[in-house]
Amino acid sequence: MTSEWIDVGGFGCLISAEPAERTWVPAGFPVASGFWTFREPDAVVIVQNDRLRVAAVPFTRSHDELQFLDNAKHMYFSTRAFEAPKGGRLSVEWDMAAQIVGGRDDLYDGFVSFHLMDLAAGVAIDVFAANRAIATVYARLPFPGASAPRNDTGPRYFSLFDEFRGVTEPGQPHRYALVYDRGEATLEWHMDGRCLKREVAVPDLGPALLAVGLMTERDIVPGKGSVSCHGQGAVATWGGIRVKAEAR
Numbered sequence: 001m002t003s004e005w006i007d008v009g010g011f012g013c014l015i016s017a018e019p020a021e022r023t024w025v026p027a028g029f030p031v032a033s034g035f036w037t038f039r040e041p042d043a044v045v046i047v048q049n050d051r052l053r054v055a056a057v058p059f060t061r062s063h064d065e066l067q068f069l070d071n072a073k074h075m076y077f078s079t080r081a082f083e084a085p086k087g088g089r090l091s092v093e094w095d096m097a098a099q100i101v102g103g104r105d106d107l108y109d110g111f112v113s114f115h116l117m118d119l120a121a122g123v124a125i126d127v128f129a130a131n132r133a134i135a136t137v138y139a140r141l142p143f144p145g146a147s148a149p150r151n152d153t154g155p156r157y158f159s160l161f162d163e164f165r166g167v168t169e170p171g172q173p174h175r176y177a178l179v180y181d182r183g184e185a186t187l188e189w190h191m192d193g194r195c196l197k198r199e200v201a202v203p204d205l206g207p208a209l210l211a212v213g214l215m216t217e218r219d220i221v222p223g224k225g226s227v228s229c230h231g232q233g234a235v236a237t238w239g240g241i242r243v244k245a246e247a248r
Helices: 067-071
Strands: 024-026 028-031 034-037 044-048 051-056 072-078 089-101 111-118 123-129 133-140 158-165 174-181 186-191 194-199 209-215 233-246
Touching: 051 072, 051 209, 067 072, 089 111, 089 123, 111 174, 111 233, 123 174, 123 186, 133 186, 133 194, 158 194, 209 233
Parallel strands: none
Antiparallel strands: 024 072, 028 034, 044 051, 051 233, 072 209, 089 174, 089 233, 111 123, 111 209, 123 133, 133 158, 174 186, 186 194
């Protein structure tokens, strides 16, 4: 049995919608002082032809202590979670374009992102795009409230990045896909119909949210704090997001 594709649009709710109609919400996590929202206060948000365009130039948000709070500058979570059936497969496809303004010659200085996130287990499966490079990411992180398993043969928390340089241009759109095969325990990243990366022996992935964001990945400096903002920013476009869960 094969399910139909589910379109995950409705970006207009980010500008004006009743709570019951929201398909996307500002992303964030609870912290000791309350709730940390990934939101650039002067970001320009445009919804047109069911595509979301966000410009945040320059980045201003930062956190001096928790790395994953410092990384994300402006981000949205889907209100619906998606899961591969037991023994089945979950596929996610989307269009994405990135233009980095005032950045250094370093993908991680500023980029546009798409995520499949099992927050309960701390798992993040991502694609990062900058002006002329992209990265695939497979990570398990200590998100607030997450319960990551301890492994006998590997680290409890990790991030695995693979970079692909010279594969895009500033503002150039591409069609991406993530394919998680629960039965085969494999995970694939695709770009424009080509498989970029394949992971095997992937631990079981539960219900996962979608997320889109504008981010950096600059290490917090001990004794100094965040160094992620230096006047750079990003313009991002997302659209054509759809999900399919296939049962065997």
